[in-house]
Amino acid sequence: MKLSEFKFAVEQEFGAGYGGxxxxxxxxxxxxxxxxxxxxxxxxxxxxxxxxxxEATDVPLDRRHGPAVREPGAASR
Structure with a gap:
């Protein structure tokens, strides 16, 4: 996962304000x-x-790969 993907995942999961x-x-x-x-x-x-x-915020397992990633490791391909 790249830093840009991390930031996108945080924003998508928690929102722009709360994500920060x-x-x-x-x-x-x-x-x-x-x-x-x-x-x-x-x-x-x-x-x-x-x-x-x-883990700390109880994000459901099906969303833990990030919003743009369908399977583990797909972002690094």
């Missing part, structure tokens, strides 16, 4: 107690950050 709040303020245990923005800045892959956000 989720990325900036939600502390994710799975990412060492960092926010999504801090994890990305530290070099954590966007796919891993997206999965942590999905």
């Amino acid at each position: 709040v989720v990325v900036d303020d939600l502390v994710l245990d799975r990412l060492g107690g960092r926010t999504a923005r801090a994890a990305l800045a530290a070099g954590v892959p966007a796919r891993e950050v997206w999965q942590a956000l999905c």
Whole structure:
């Protein structure tokens, strides 16, 4: 997952306004107690950050691949 795909997925799942709040303020245990923005800045892959956000916010399993991705790994093809 590219960073642009991550940003698109966040916007589609959470909305333009709330998506920014989720990325900036939600502390994710799975990412060492960092926010999504801090994890990305530290070099954590966007796919891993997206999965942590999905887990923490109970995004349904069928939407965890992102809005433009139909199957795991399809975005990297």
